[in-house]
Amino acid sequence: MVAVLGLTATQGSHTDAASPRIHLDRLPAAAPDESGRRSSEGHLRCAFRSISGRPPVGSLSINMPQMLSIDIRWRQCQSSGLERNQPMTEELRSPRPPTIHDVARQAGVSSQTVTRYVRGFEGIRPVTRQRVQAAIDDLGWKPNPLARALRLGTPTRIVLFVHEIEEAGPSNIIAAATRAAAEAGFVLDVVPLDVNDLSVSAAAIRDVDLSHVAGAMAFAPTHVLADLFDRVELPVPLLREVNGDGIEGEHAQGSVDPGMLLVVDHLHELGHRDVFVINGPEGWYSSAKRRRAVEERCAAHGMRVVGAETGDWSVASGYEAAAAxxxxxxxxxxxxDEMALGALAAVWENGRSVPGELSVTGFDDIRIAPYARPGLTTVHVDFRASGQLAIQRLLQMIAPGAAERRPKVLPVPPRLVVRGSTARAAT
Known part of the structure; x- marks a missing residue:
């Protein structure tokens, strides 16, 4: 029987009273173990020792590069006792990802044949192609484009200049772009910019390491940063944000934000005619587009904007603005959403009920929006699609032919998410 364990490796010796421990003793690289075997890699002999005082249930010989204390939390254990210094079995080893050589071995061909098949070489017999594809499917092997690029000495990096990486929008776009870049064989390097300090941003752009860089992307959400990138000359393709499009392209470069049009339409359907607006900061393209959308749509519906304040995207600024x-x-x-959450808190403190006396809406659909009390009605923005679209557009600039062969990513329009913070206007 084989003991099936869940292992958590830590550098320290912390454990809890319920956790048995593996005690590791490092032996010299060429020292024989108790069965007379030698290891050229350095040897660790470990015995299971129980904190509760029970005798050891056995021991294992494990090749590892350094001393570790390993806390064990048993998930399942079917144990009839492991023989002392028993070599680690296949069941206990971490599975190694399949390689091109594994595919070749299973298909009965050379690794060169597998490479030619993956690259689309036509001069391979149909029966051989079927065997190679069957081996790939069976093993779950995926070619590593980044490793291939490193071998060939081709550029492997994409630089992303971005502002306020801790905010919901930029952070989610970065995560999606990182995955999309990796799938295309690139590493995404993120260079933070300071929207409030032009000199810091200019220095960050000037000092970036462009070795092995295939292309760059730049978020320019403000007029100031857009002017800065107007003066930047990079020796690689540069994909820039235009008019607050989030690097998505022409479909997102309009003068009004379509998501905010959905908000005004929703409120109008609920009978609201007098609204108060908390705008984003001056100088931001997205602020201007959302403000313009509210003003134009309200005018079209015969609604009035009875007051407005300017925030800085933060919860605190929304809280302060709601006092007016x-x-x-x-x-x-x-x-x-953050300013909307601040407004919710202020409105509640001022004794007005939401949504009974006042409806409140946000924008972005951040993770905590559903858990506000009441849940926040907002506009969902697919930041994942935005990141994928950005990488797709840059790859088209770097290598048009190769980009055309990749799966097409389509824009995802914003959508209204109605929750408990909006209701029919009080009469």
Missing amino acids: VPAAATAVIAAN
Whole structure:
């Protein structure tokens, strides 16, 4: 019987009273173990010792590069006793990812044949192609484009200049872009910019290491950063944000934000006619587009903007802005979720019920939006698609032919998510 264990390796010796421990003793590289075997890699002999005082249940010989204390939490253990210094079995080893050589061995061909098949070489017999594909499917092998690029000495890096990486939008776009870049064989290097200090941003752009860089992307959410990138000359393709499009392209470069149009339409359907607006900071393209959308759509519906304040995207600024909400307003439209959450808190403290007396809306659909009390009605933005689209557009600039062969990523339009913070206007 084989003991099936869940192992957690730590550098320290911490454990809890319920956890048995493996005690590791390092032996010299060429020292024989108790069965007379030698190891050229350095040898670790370990015995299971129980904190509760029970005798050891056995021992294992494990090749490892350094001393570790390993806490063991048993998931399943079917143990009839492991023989002392028993070599680690296949069941206890971490599975090694399959390689091209494993595919070749299983298909009965050379690794060169597998390489030619993967690259689309036509001069391979159909029966051989079937065997290679069957081996790939069976083993779950995936070619590593990054490793191939490193062998050939081709550029492997993409640089992303981005602002406020701790915020929901940029952080989610970065995560999606990182995955999309890796799938295409690139590593994404993130260079933070300071939207409030042009000199810091200019220095970050000037000092970036461009060795092995295939292309660059730049978020320029403000007029100041856009002007800075107007003066930047890079020796690689540069994909820039234009008019607050999130690097998605022409479909997102309009003068009004389509998501905010959905918000105003929703409030109008609920009977709201007088709204208060908490805008984003001046100088941001997204602020201007969302403000313009509210103003134009309200005018088209015969609704009034009875007051407005400017925030800085933060919860605190939304809280402060909500102090100016007049009694005539039946709804508050915030330019992002964080300011909307701040407004919810302020409105509650001022004794007005949401949504009974006042409806509140946000924008972005951040992770905590559903868990506000009440849940926040907002506009969902697919940041994952934005990151994938950005990489797709840059790859088209770097290598048009190769980009065309990759799966096409389509834009995902914003959508309204209705929750408990909006209701029919009080009469």
